[in-house]
Amino acid sequence: MKKNVILLCIILLTGYSTNLFGQKDRKLSNGASINLVIGIPSSNYGTTSDNNVDSKYQLSSIWGIQWGNRWYFKPKEKYGIGLMVNWIDITAGVKSGKESGYDWARSVADVSFIEVGPVGTYVLTKDIALDAYYNLRPTSFASIMVMTPSSGKDEIYTYAGLGLTHALGAAFRYKALNIGMEYVMGSIESDGTYTGSSSDKTLISQKNVANTFRIKIGAKF
Secondary structure, eight states, X not given: OHHHHHXXXXXXXXXXXXHHXXXXXXXXXXXXXXXXXXXXXXXXXXXXXXXXXXXXXXXXXXXXXXXXXXXXXXXXSSEEEEEEEXXXXXXXXXXXXXXTTEEEEEEEEEEEEEEEEEEEEEEOSSSEEEEEEEEEEEEEXXXXXXXXXXXXXXXXXXXXEEEEEEEEEEEEEETTEEEEEEEEEOEEEEEEEEESSOTTOOOOOEEEEOOEEEXXXXXXX
């Protein structure tokens, strides 16, 4: 059901972008953008780089949305250099399962505000343009593991922190339609918090990996 709803949203967004906004030349114009984000996280996403995470705990995908603007500085006929600012970029993923005697659920969230960096655009035809960009991403990052025993209190392991990550990306644009891919990289220093039945358990801070390959489908207005 979830996959069908997501597929329907992509189809509607594609049709909305190419038809309703097809009359204006948007290749090198200033404007806003909105994108659906589909991410494939690294195997140790949300934990330390040296942690060999079992495949059953690895997140298979993350989903989210990104909204931003761009401004070009005196673009030429065929190319332009500008500033890209993504005001908000939210992605999250969840996975759950069962072990002998307990259930578990793992979630990781990446919330970035005011991502900023240069963007370059090259015009191929009257309707098609290619983008390449870099973003510096002020990021709030959280990873949560909940263990629910068959009897007793939930045990919750939370790591959260603030830091900087980076994104390198490229996109293909046809009229208003935008289809792109990017790689987000970096690690966030995260403080650990434990909630549960063990009163003497404490978690030390650690650097959690935020590396993700992401596909973006949306529109530039």
